Amino acid sequence: MGLDAFVYCRCWQDGLATPCPIGPVGYDEDGWLALVQAGEYDGAADNAFYAWMTGDACPHRHMELVSERVSNWAGVRLFQQALRAAGEHRFPTLAAALPDANGGSLPADRAAVVLAELDAIAGTDRITDEVELIDEATGAVVMQYVEAYRGLFMFGPGFQAGVDPDGFFVLDRADPPVTLFRAVRFGQRPLPGDRVEFTAGGTRTTVAMRPVGEHGEPPPERLAVRTRSRSGEDFAYIVEPLRRLCAASVATGNPVMWC
Template sequence: MELVSEHVANWTGVRLFQQALRAAGGHRFPALPAALPDANGGSLPADRAAVVLAELDAFAGTARITDEVELIDEATGRVLMQYVESYRGVFMFGPGFQAGVHPEGFFVLDRADPPVTLFRAARFGQRALPGDRVEFTVGGTRTVVAMRPVGEHGEPPPERLAVRTRSRSGGDFAYVVEPLRRLCAASVATGNPVMWC
């Protein structure tokens, strides 16, 4: 009883899309935020899918949606992490610390209550040390934190990292817009709802 089955995105991808919709202005795309699930399950009726389909087309054609904050490997330009507002930028957790990227820079906080900033910089170096420790450097300041290196992912970790902001268009969100477009088109064509799972 399925006409179309699509993987829309992981939750981080959905959160980045929701963030872009907020930045674009709720008055421009009022149906899309309400149509997206906030958890597994639920549905989108066919009559609302038609409105969402029109908003997806308008969103995809928008030249500038938002500015996105990214942590990059300076040597390669590879994006290591993006700022996700609903996660407060946090993308690494460990015993006693959390790390992330924010418009003000990369940060490492201890998990005390209230948290204490162990390190923060917009451009910095890192070096893996024995015993799962990392040395972060900025200017003449050196900070050692018990954690894995940022951007390790099965290859040597980057040595120079930076936070940058770049402009994003509707086309940059094709990973979520195109599957949603196919789901909504099938819903409109059949009169059946989109079912989230």
């Protein structure tokens, strides 16, 4: 699951679309191009409208000039976290524009301001420091600290695990939870019966869970938590689709539609 967005083309507004076989058609209060229906809902009319819009109404698929996968939600949360760490006063329109759930829109006049803020982010050498759990042997990132998720990334019937600025941790599912294991640098060894032995500083802890960072391959034997400086380039995965969406919004005068 994640955040997607699009910007409508101007074919309907500029009279370039083929006539809709049913009508009237217009933008609703939320910014969606829709069939304007009076009275009771008419499913047949609605189906005819969507067949037109997603068919040969204009050269653009679904009448969308630009359609983008912005990011999965973890990526969105990491970006929001970076904006807060950098100081939301530096990128106020962007910080306010990113939604916390699917739905809503960004008007074209605000998209123009967001576009300038995205350019500023792309050229920033250091935005924030990010906490990561890495495989010591390869340097590959296994987990990242997402504040909105309280660092949690692994869940099971009797445990929950994650990473935060104080290290990797495993908690039980009691209320309140009890810490079963915590370390900044540690080893892990898979045991029979879906159990893992964690070692750190001379201590050994066995937990009923799958190994950390397994992902269908042999899991890392040694892991460590590090803090790494992140630049604007590190957030290109979300900055670039947002830039394309905002540029299309400015060009058409139509809002960015979050979905």
